[in-house]
Amino acid sequence: MSRHQLLLRLLFKAAWVRKDRALTALISVAVVATIATAALTIYSDLEGKLSREFRGFGANVVVTKASGPLTGDELIPINQVVEGRGEVVPVAYAIGTERRSGIRVVVGGADLDKLRRLNPAWSVTQLNQGSALVGARVAEKLSPGGDWQIAFGSAVTSVHPGAIFHSGSDDDSRIYLPLTDFEKLTNTQPSTALIRLEGRPDEIQVAVSALMISFPELEAKPVRQITQAQAAVVGKTRSVVLAASAIVVVLIMLCMVATFTSSVLERRRDFAVMKALGASNRAVNSFFAAEAALLALAGAVAGYVLGSGIAFWIGKANFDAAIPPQPLLLLPVLLGSVLLALIASTAPLKLLQQIQPAAILRGE
Amino acid sequence: MFLRLLFESFRRQKRRKSVALLAIALGMSIATAMIAVGTDIGDKISQELRSLGANLVITPIDDTLDVNIGGVNLKPASEGASIPESDLVKIKGIFWGHNIKGYAPFLSNEETFSGKNGSFKADLIGTYFAQTLKYGKEQFSTGVRTVNPWWTVEGQWPQDYAEWPMWPTPDIATATPDVLAGGKLAATFHIATGDQIEVGGWRLRISGILSTGGAEDQAIVAPLHIAQTILGLPNAVQRVTVSALTKPEDAFARKDPDKLSPAMRDRWYCSPYANSIAYQIREVLPNARVEQVRQVEQNQGKVLSRVSGLMLLLTLAALLAAALAVSAAMAATILERRQEVGLMKSLGASNMAVAALFLTEAGFLAVAGGLAGFVAGTFLAHRIGHSIFGSSIIVHPVVLAVVIVAALLVTFLGSAGAVRKAMRFDPAVVLRGDA
Numbered sequence: 105m106s107r108h109q110l111l112l113r114l115l116f117k118a119a120w121v122r123k124d125r126a127l128t129a130l131i132s133v134a135v136v137a138t139i140a141t142a143a144l145t146i147y148s149d150l151e152g153k154l155s156r157e158f159r160g161f162g163a164n165v166v167v168t169k170a171s172g173p174l175t176g177d178e179l180i181p182i183n184q185v186v187e188g189r190g191e192v193v194p195v196a197y198a199i200g201t202e203r204r205s206g207i208r209v210v211v212g213g214a215d216l217d218k219l220r221r222l223n224p225a226w227s228v229t230q231l232n233q234g235s236a237l238v239g240a241r242v243a244e245k246l247s248p249g250g251d252w253q254i255a256f257g258s259a260v261t262s263v264h265p266g267a268i269f270h271s272g273s274d275d276d277s278r279i280y281l282p283l284t285d286f287e288k289l290t291n292t293q294p295s296t297a298l299i300r301l302e303g304r305p306d307e308i309q310v311a312v313s314a315l316m317i318s319f320p321e322l323e324a325k326p327v328r329q330i331t332q333a334q335a336a337v338v339g340k341t342r343s344v345v346l347a348a349s350a351i352v353v354v355l356i357m358l359c360m361v362a363t364f365t366s367s368v369l370e371r372r373r374d375f376a377v378m379k380a381l382g383a384s385n386r387a388v389n390s391f392f393a394a395e396a397a398l399l400a401l402a403g404a405v406a407g408y409v410l411g412s413g414i415a416f417w418i419g420k421a422n423f424d425a426a427i428p429p430q431p432l433l434l435l436p437v438l439l440g441s442v443l444l445a446l447i448a449s450t451a452p453l454k455l456l457q458q459i460q461p462a463a464i465l466r467g468e
Numbered sequence: 469m470f471l472r473l474l475f476e477s478f479r480r481q482k483r484r485k486s487v488a489l490l491a492i493a494l495g496m497s498i499a500t501a502m503i504a505v506g507t508d509i510g511d512k513i514s515q516e517l518r519s520l521g522a523n524l525v526i527t528p529i530d531d532t533l534d535v536n537i538g539g540v541n542l543k544p545a546s547e548g549a550s551i552p553e554s555d556l557v558k559i560k561g562i563f564w565g566h567n568i569k570g571y572a573p574f575l576s577n578e579e580t581f582s583g584k585n586g587s588f589k590a591d592l593i594g595t596y597f598a599q600t601l602k603y604g605k606e607q608f609s610t611g612v613r614t615v616n617p618w619w620t621v622e623g624q625w626p627q628d629y630a631e632w633p634m635w636p637t638p639d640i641a642t643a644t645p646d647v648l649a650g651g652k653l654a655a656t657f658h659i660a661t662g663d664q665i666e667v668g669g670w671r672l673r674i675s676g677i678l679s680t681g682g683a684e685d686q687a688i689v690a691p692l693h694i695a696q697t698i699l700g701l702p703n704a705v706q707r708v709t710v711s712a713l714t715k716p717e718d719a720f721a722r723k724d725p726d727k728l729s730p731a732m733r734d735r736w737y738c739s740p741y742a743n744s745i746a747y748q749i750r751e752v753l754p755n756a757r758v759e760q761v762r763q764v765e766q767n768q769g770k771v772l773s774r775v776s777g778l779m780l781l782l783t784l785a786a787l788l789a790a791a792l793a794v795s796a797a798m799a800a801t802i803l804e805r806r807q808e809v810g811l812m813k814s815l816g817a818s819n820m821a822v823a824a825l826f827l828t829e830a831g832f833l834a835v836a837g838g839l840a841g842f843v844a845g846t847f848l849a850h851r852i853g854h855s856i857f858g859s860s861i862i863v864h865p866v867v868l869a870v871v872i873v874a875a876l877l878v879t880f881l882g883s884a885g886a887v888r889k890a891m892r893f894d895p896a897v898v899l900r901g902d903a
Contacts, residue, residue, distance in 0.1 A: 124886070128799050128800040139786065143782070146778070153774075154771070157771045157774050158767070162763050168538060199535060207533060208543075209535075210533075210534070210536065224766075225762040225765075226762060227762060271761075271763065272524075272763070274536050276534075328618045328680065332617075333516070333519045333520040337513055337517060340513070341778070344779070347855070348782065349782070351852075352786045352790075355497060359494045360793060363796060363797045370804040414785055418781045421777075422774060422778050
């Protein structure tokens, strides 16, 4: 039997004969690896997941032009910036007068489907009579249900409410008409674009400044309360998750080190027998280190798989979208676990080396 | 005899016991910190979400429609109806008054101002900045500085003037009240901090430049009582925005309270839903229309539940991990004590006696470790609260009981398996050292 075969045999026998001991060590490494993987995987994806939740707040950027309507040259690049991650709704406004009551009302022209998609928080009551989207206060003030004759200068149109919405904002005092009807009626083109840009707060900021630079005559303003709240909530949640995970991982790591160290100290007889049979310090050290490394490796792989699974499931359960495993984490988790196990198992050997094997074997 | 065994076991096996104690304490401090953070995160994030601004808006019920395009108010202040300002403090007296974090009244009208660079037209907006008010015996301060935290001022916030109608009409000739100029307006008309402008015979001093990202950027914002005097509308406000801590809306919240049975109505009334707070405000301000700012109210609940849900799941995962780690540590220390078990059994101890000894030991360790862990965990939770939210996270005393029970459970589970395993071996084999 060669030296290597002997070493291998020793390694596997040591684990096999005391299965419980190997198992508890394995479990403690796996627990550390699991929780570290799960926490880091969640943390890495948290900003995106939480930012998505701010979709429902409606427009977070408003682009206006000081004079004249927004041209196609300006709208196309805006659409390109937002493409696939938000909504752009150009809106035109004019003041009309309801003929019978003489009430002045702000009328907006926009793509009504897009407008409703932009404001999912509005509570909308469908009437299915006409096409106009009517604010709740307008519906209350003007004779309810009836057709309204709205005059813009000399042009008059009858408005049939298609749906009534509550928003709690200025929009409650407005009527929205389909943009094409509105343009025909008032000869006014959109000079404002309501934009919802999805993404992290800094991405939104970058997109806004890019627009401002390429079109100096436009004014692009982030809706500050929304972007600020998003930044605050996302930032603080990330910090809490990071701090809590760091605490949990460090404490569990300490727990594992204690278990590991203690189980090595319990094996001082093995150690003494090896030494008495003529093994060098180096040989004993490398034997214990190899055993710890193997256990840690197995535990870390199990932990990585389990941790990724937990993160995946937490994403599904909480955000309705899975958090994908992070392959980049595998190596740090493996290396970290092995390193930790090496330190935890070889440090106590230093202590034992100072004692005579005979003393240990005698049970002193 | 039993007590002596117990005592000697702790005295002679200090190292083993301290490893077990350390493991339990570490595990339980995780439990304490995570439970504390997990249960408090909802309140903390809810406070952060207040930076979205008001979630309720009050307007006079017989008001005319707002005529407002691109932040420019085209409706004269005299045209619409108003709410008496003196009634507003009653908002603090509603059932959920303590959930009202603040409110800010607004009165605005387009005016012609004259400055050193000529005259210009702009909205004059009157509001509270941080007005000190009294409701009953309670004194509180409210205004845009709390309700709209995203408003920033370069320079000084103006002083609010005393509560209406205690404020004596100031002398138009000598008083120069402080006001704010919106950033865009200031840039267009070259207004700087310290400048004086005139409106309707009044001289106003610009104490700071206001930036809000909204319509106020093109307006002059004055203390409400100054605006009321200038506009000749004493005690009048057109709109009040209210920032309230609310419970996320559910199906029950959307019910019409007047159609519910008395018991259900009470439950509805006593839940801090935006709808029930709006209902209660309507009770004290009968001529007001109270609407939720749906953009804010409908979404903050969703964000809140996501964050709380995440922390809950993370807490569960951490608790499970801590339990496993502690169990493994306990099992490891007991597995190494087969020889003891063997010795005791060969001396005639029953399985019961051996188990009792080990479990009592584990019980002592659990209580001591649980206590130490609770103290350490409380400290960690405090640190997280202070460093991230700037306010402490309160650890409820109930958590102590939970932690001790959890510690007992986990250590028992960890030891029981190991003790049973140790007892299954033949004492002779164990003592020979063959097992």
